[in-house]
Amino acid sequence: MADIVLNEVSKSYGTVQVLDSVSMHIRSGEFIVFLGPSGCGKSTLLRMIAGLEEVNAGQIHIGDTRVDQLPPNQRGVAMVFQNYALYPHMTVRENMSFGLQNVGTDKAEIARRVDDAARMLEIGALLDRRPSQLSGGQRQRVAIGRAIVREPKAFLLDEPLSNLDAGLRVRTRVELAQLHQRIGTTMIFVTHDQTEAMTLASRIVVMNNRRIEQIGTPMEVYSRPASRFVAAFVGSPSMNFLDVAEVSEAEGKALIHAGGGVVPTDIAISTLPSREGLTLGVRPDALKVVADGGSLDGTVELVERLGDRTLLHVRLADGALVVAEDGGKSMLEPGVAVSLAADRSETHLFDAEGAAYHSN
């Protein structure tokens, strides 16, 4: 168990920069998720920690050791690959033993560790099979098992759930969370799926365009997104964004003129560097249908019934389209005029550069 510290780490392929001065401190035992769209550099960053990609600038420390110049096997990390990368010609037992054999672990110890891991992952019955005789979910477990037997300081998981079908993905997600609770080893998990990130992470590292946008707990990232990108990327359905026509003031708080109405917020006007070029952000779950007295008026265009709640796609007076939420038993139908009220404590403003200003 060890902390992992990244200090201004950069990476480029020729003239193309893929990571620009990334720093973070991962505490021992944390479940960290690197979240971001394809091509944001999250997998590259993971591979740099693993030692599979060269670090062009900056330092990586695992525990007390600086590792960025060490070969992968001397870093004390184990990796689970997206396509599992099991050795196709070896049985499950051989796959799990290979790494230990290479470092000269004694046979009885190898057998003990493999059996322990197999029991933990419930793959005891598969030990003599080859990867080709396993289902996707079983291969996934073997890949995790191969990592566990090495008793690493940290597990690096590169989109390990992306090749599983939807049901299995949810189940494996839960099992992975339980596994982390049980063994308590640091895990770094790369994904582009925000649900995986929200459900698994102790902290999420949201990445975009070569940089870290935000590091925070799932709820911090959700409720206080550091940038417009984070606000849009995390949460499903996505946050509503409305162009701000004018900002006025009431008791030191910003009153936002947008979407053909005036939205009261708890955002202190003094925090705003400028009143120009702003965008208002409200999540669908903070935008509710009210009988009257709402700040935004519009017409329902589409109704999505999810059972416990209902999503309404509402065309506002100025033509903007927003998604609002209503109760599960909502009687609203397309074409009906509605009034929407935004929860003022959950309103956000973003400036032209994407920086965020929150209500509290």
Added chain:
Amino acid sequence: MLRDRKQEYLTALILVGPFILIYGALFVWPTIQMVLLSFTKAPLIGVGDWVGWDNYVKILSQKLFHSAFWNTAWFVVLTVIPNTLISLAIALAVNRLNGWLQGLVLACFFLPYILPVSVVFLTWNWIIDVQYGLAQGVVALFNGGEPKSLTRTIPLFMPTVAFVTVWWTMGFNILLFIAGLRNISPEIYEAAQLDSAGRWRQFYRITWPLVWPVTVLVLTIQLIAQLKIFDQVYLFSIGGRQDATITLVQYIYKLAFQQNKGGEAATAAVLLFGMIIVLSVLQYQLLRARGEK
């Protein structure tokens, strides 16, 4: 719509028919004729009297057949395994190159394969020529400073022709190995790196077992091709003591076209045919079984 069985059979027959006809007329029928011919005392052209197993008894006891058999076996030993190992080694090296450089190097190694045997013969005959050949510089080092003919010194003949054959044909094997190596996902090597497997262990425990099926294929193709060796040996031995370096196909050629013994030539051909089938099936099955252990 219900499927019309008869119609389906007819369609199948029409599609398969041309192949069966051509295969039957050009392969199956001549093979049967050859086997029948081996039991007769026929000349090269025309029919002969039925002599039963006489030809087989005669051929199998002939000294020239024995020397052809051993020469061929020696040639197989000198070419099949060395060619496979060298091709694999070169493929491993070429596979580490990237982009256009890989293409260029691969093309260089493949180039000899597209040359006709006559060009290969002339090129190498010139290189090893005892008076002005470049290779004589190397030969002299091992021969007390004196040149020595590599194709007129009987013990050196087969190794020399085997060397030229390996040089000529390895391009194709390299290509097969490259295809096999490219099938191995780079992630597997990354996993092996994390699993503390060094270069040699990666080769021995990962690469070698995973290219084993290709290796079996290359060995089998090589074995069949080298058992049928004729051209190079024939060309390099012109003007020399051909009987001393004779191979099986050359022996068949001699019986049929130089001695007008169609029946006996057919007998030797049937024997060679049998050997190739038995050896290649045996080899393929044995090696494949080893890989699946």
